[in-house]
Amino acid sequence: MAEERAQWTSRVGFILAAAGSAVGLGNIWRFSYAAGTEGGGAFILIYLAAAVFIGYPLLVSEISIGRATRKNPIGAFRTLAPNAPWWLVGAIGVLTAFVILSYYSVVAGWAFAYTFESLRGLYQPSVDHAEHFTKHISDPVAPILWHAAFMAITIGVIAMGVVKGIQRVVQVLMPLLFLLAIVIMIRSITLPGAGEGIAFILTPDFSEVTPLTVLHAVAQAFFTISLGMGAMITYGSYLRKKDPIPSSAGTIIGLDTFVAIIAGFAIFPAVFAFGFDPAAGPGLAFITLPGVFTEMPLGAVFGFLFFLLLTIAALTSSISLLEVVVAWLKDEHKWKRTKAAVVVGCAMFAIGVLPSLGYSVLSHVQAFEMNILDLYDWFATSILLPLGGLLTIIFAGYVWGARKLSEEANEGTGKLRFGPGMGFMFLVKVVVPLAVLAVLIAGLYEKFAA
Numbered sequence: 543m544a545e546e547r548a549q550w551t552s553r554v555g556f557i558l559a560a561a562g563s564a565v566g567l568g569n570i571w572r573f574s575y576a577a578g579t580e581g582g583g584a585f586i587l588i589y590l591a592a593a594v595f596i597g598y599p600l601l602v603s604e605i606s607i608g609r610a611t612r613k614n615p616i617g618a619f620r621t622l623a624p625n626a627p628w629w630l631v632g633a634i635g636v637l638t639a640f641v642i643l644s645y646y647s648v649v650a651g652w653a654f655a656y657t658f659e660s661l662r663g664l665y666q667p668s669v670d671h672a673e674h675f676t677k678h679i680s681d682p683v684a685p686i687l688w689h690a691a692f693m694a695i696t697i698g699v700i701a702m703g704v705v706k707g708i709q710r711v712v713q714v715l716m717p718l719l720f721l722l723a724i725v726i727m728i729r730s731i732t733l734p735g736a737g738e739g740i741a742f743i744l745t746p747d748f749s750e751v752t753p754l755t756v757l758h759a760v761a762q763a764f765f766t767i768s769l770g771m772g773a774m775i776t777y778g779s780y781l782r783k784k785d786p787i788p789s790s791a792g793t794i795i796g797l798d799t800f801v802a803i804i805a806g807f808a809i810f811p812a813v814f815a816f817g818f819d820p821a822a823g824p825g826l827a828f829i830t831l832p833g834v835f836t837e838m839p840l841g842a843v844f845g846f847l848f849f850l851l852l853t854i855a856a857l858t859s860s861i862s863l864l865e866v867v868v869a870w871l872k873d874e875h876k877w878k879r880t881k882a883a884v885v886v887g888c889a890m891f892a893i894g895v896l897p898s899l900g901y902s903v904l905s906h907v908q909a910f911e912m913n914i915l916d917l918y919d920w921f922a923t924s925i926l927l928p929l930g931g932l933l934t935i936i937f938a939g940y941v942w943g944a945r946k947l948s949e950e951a952n953e954g955t956g957k958l959r960f961g962p963g964m965g966f967m968f969l970v971k972v973v974v975p976l977a978v979l980a981v982l983i984a985g986l987y988e989k990f991a992a
Contacts, residue, residue: 550705556777559709562716564798565797568766570801571653571852578810581746581751582743589759595969596764597769601791603935605791607934607942608777608778614636615636616870617874619632638930648898651688651898656828674832693890696860726847726848729840730810742820758984761928764928768859779869788952812831813834827852871886920985925986928985939970948966
């Protein structure tokens with residue numbers, strides 16, 4: 543007998559799992575430094591518009607494809623378009639999830655390490671945080687061990703199953719994540735001198751906005767909502783028919799955006815209060831903020847809470863990425879869940895060793911003026927993600943079709959949030975494809991046209 547496919551036991555369970563997939567390093571680490579370098583409040587406004595008018599239609603489409611087929615990304619496209627090569631779009635999603643988690647776990651391992659280092663005197667005035675971070679990532683052994691530890695936890699959650707593993711874990715971790723974010727935000731905005739940081743978030747500086755800023759905001763929305771990587775198709779395949787997709791998708795994007803904005807209020811007021819640079823780039827989380835915590839009263843406590851928050855956010859996303867590949871092996875190749883989780887997780891770990899060593903013994907390895915981790919990230923987020931998203935939305939709007947998409951999305955609910963007619967479908971057929979195509983072209987242009 544075929545194994546009965548798992549289902550989320552509640553709508554809340556699905557929303558928290560999907561929001562957990564969306565809420566990750568992209569909301570806290572990537573979002574904060576992107577906003578800091580590209581106009582503050584202006585970048586945030588563009589990001590919000592992108593999340594609503596581009597992220598929402600694509601999210602609804604991906605969840606609908608998953609629930610309609612109850613399959614992994616490859617199986618879903620093969621079911622809806624048999625005897626056609628559209629299954630390759632699902633294959634792009636599976637590959638994207640594999641590539642992202644292989645290096646995502648490395649960065650998550652840094653956060654995991656800093657969570658423990660926060661308890662061991664990291665925030666002393668004598669510590670040079672730039673030097674400390676460089677020393678940490680250039681160690682050829684320690685970051686790999688933290689990478690392994692983080693991946694082992696991810697494998698363990700996936701091996702326990704959809705309900706007993708993913709759903710049970712996110713129902714604990716997501717409320718904790720929200721609580722930690724709010725606590726850190728309250729401490730940050732109540733610091734003397736925090737007003738300048740609050741103004742930085744709330745006052746748009748459109749003089750810093752360029753066409754590339756707009757495309758970066760769209761790409762950020764794309765990455766942080768977990769689109770184009772098969773995760774939402776996979777999670778949608780476990781969704782019950784009676785659970786409404788439109789309102790669930792809206793709640794997922796709302797929670798994802800909430801954490802991103804709260805993270806901004808948790809970071810920038812403190813950065814400004816102590817005179818640090820908000821445009822510190824990727825080093826904001828691991829160099830600038832430890833410097834802030836060193837200066838802050840009870841900084842060791844809030845430093846620990848921040849990196850715990852970062853680690854939890856990374857974990858809720860990493861389990862969705864591993865689940866994409868595991869679901870494919872279970873559905874298409876009839877692997878047992880535990881075997882699939884261990885084999886794939888170990889393969890991801892092995893592939894992730896290279897970008898970790900890219901800061902030490904392989905630091906001389908460069909491609910297109912990027913180290914190994916940056917190359918992985920560029921390939922995944924600038925090529926694979928927008929390519930997968932573009933083909934998915936074209937498939938949803940033109941191959942599967944507007945009528946079938948609307949019927950599936952509307953099942954279990956009253957009507958689509960944007961309406962089942964021309965408004966929503968105009969976004970699906972015109973706005974989203976053009977926007978995602980622009981992101982794809984911009985990613986190539988930035989790298990090769992300079």
